[in-house]
Amino acid sequence: GENVEQHPSTLSVQEGDSAVIKCTYSDSASNYFPWYKQELGKGPQLIIDIRSNVGEKKDQRIAVTLNKTAKHFSLHITETQPEDSAVYFCAASIEFGNEKLTFGTGTRLTIIP
Amino acid sequence: DADVTQTPRNRITKTGKRIMLECSQTKGHDRMYWYRQDPGLGLQLIYYSFDVKDINKGEISDGYSVSRQAQAKFSLSLESAIPNQTALYFCATSDPTSFAETQYFGPGTRLLVL
Numbered sequence: 529g530e531n532v533e534q535h536p537s538t539l540s541v542q543e544g545d546s547a548v549i550k551c552t553y554s555d556s557a558s559n560y561f562p563w564y565k566q567e568l569g570k571g572p573q574l575i576i577d578i579r580s581n582v583g584e585k586k587d588q589r590i591a592v593t594l595n596k597t598a599k600h601f602s603l604h605i606t607e608t609q610p611e612d613s614a615v616y617f618c619a620a621s622i623e624f625g626n627e628k629l630t631f632g633t634g635t636r637l638t639i640i641p
Numbered sequence: 642d643a644d645v646t647q648t649p650r651n652r653i654t655k656t657g658k659r660i661m662l663e664c665s666q667t668k669g670h671d672r673m674y675w676y677r678q679d680p681g682l683g684l685q686l687i688y689y690s691f692d693v694k695d696i697n698k699g700e701i702s703d704g705y706s707v708s709r710q711a712q713a714k715f716s717l718s719l720e721s722a723i724p725n726q727t728a729l730y731f732c733a734t735s736d737p738t739s740f741a742e743t744q745y746f747g748p749g750t751r752l753l754v755l
Contacts, residue, residue, distance in 0.1 A: 537681065562743070571645070571731050571746030572684070617683060621742075628699075629744060633683040 530555040532620050534632025542640050547608055549635045551618035552600040560623035561594060561601045566615040566634075575616075576603070579623065605637075613639045644668045645747035647732050653753045654722050662717045662750050664732030672737055673715040674744065675699075675707060678729040687730075690715055691737070722754045 531554040541547045553561075559580040564572035578585045578592045578601065585592050589608075594601040605612055618632040645666045654660050664673065675687040686699030688707040696707060704726060708716045719726055729751050733744040 534683070560742075564746075569748070571733070571748050572744075573746065574743045577743075623742065628686060628689065631684040633681055 530558055530620055530630040532618060532630050532632040534618050534635060536635060537633065538636045538638070540638045540640055541608055543608055543610060545608055547605045547612070547637055547639075549603045549616055549618070549637070550600060551602070551620075551632050552598075553620040553630075554599065555620070555622075556596075556599065557622050558620040560621045561592070562619050562621075562629070563592060563603050564617045564619065564631075566617065568614075572617055608639045610639050610641060613637060645732060645734055645745055647730075647747040647750050649750060650748065651751045653755065655755050656723055658722050660719050660722055660752075662719075662730055662732075662752070664715045664717070664747055666713050666732075666734045666745075666747075668734055668736070668745060669712070670734040670736045670745070671712060672735040672742075673709065674733040674735070675705075675715065675717045676731045676733065677701060678731060678749075684731065687717065719752075719754075722752075724754045727752060727754045 534551045562577035565575045566572040576590050576592050578594050589606045591604040616635045619629040621629045648663045671692045674689040676684040685701050687705050689697050690709045706718045729749050731749050732747040735742045735744045
């Protein structure tokens with residue numbers, strides 16, 4: 529089955545700086561890669577996703593890149609703000625296949641004011 | 642997300658007790674999931690259901706059972722709770738007809754087994 533590794537497990541950045549979280553996956557058949565944000569006391573919420581037919585996707589301060597050859601994908605947050613502090617999870621699945629998400633182990637991001 | 646609710650939000654129980662965690666959704670989604678979250682282990686899939694008559698085991702189903710009573714309700718049971726089942730449990734739903742099969746999570750149930 530799919531295995532997703534996520535690094536780092538914790539990350540602290542100064543407000544205004546950029547944050548990068550990296551994930552690798554094992555199953556070359558995976559083609560859908562969402563990122564979820566979990567705020568304290570809440571369930572995870574989708575913030576951005578990417579499919580294997582594109583290499584990069586942006587949404588305001590958030591971007592995700594995908595390298596299919598190396599089987600890794602990354603989340604980039606620019607101009608970080610205090611409200612970006614949360615736990616972030618990457619995931620992988622085979623879209624239109626069994627659609628079961630395999631999650632990474634999470635990254636706790638802390639923005640230092 | 643208020644569209645996916647979980648009860649109770651917190652539960653303390655003793656070893657050997659049977660407990661049930663309930664999930665309800667108003668999103669009209671056919672697919673529902675139960676996950677377990679432990680520190681440093683991310684989200685692990687316990688069981689999932691693609692419609693009312695469908696139940697499937699996930700990665701870590703041992704010691705758990707589920708019931709899909711209706712499209713909107715999916716319950717998780719611990720037949721005989723043990724301390725290593727202490728964790729945060731999440732229910733989620735998804736819509737197979739949407740192009741992006743986003744999963745929508747409930748607020749979680751924090752379970753402590755003494």
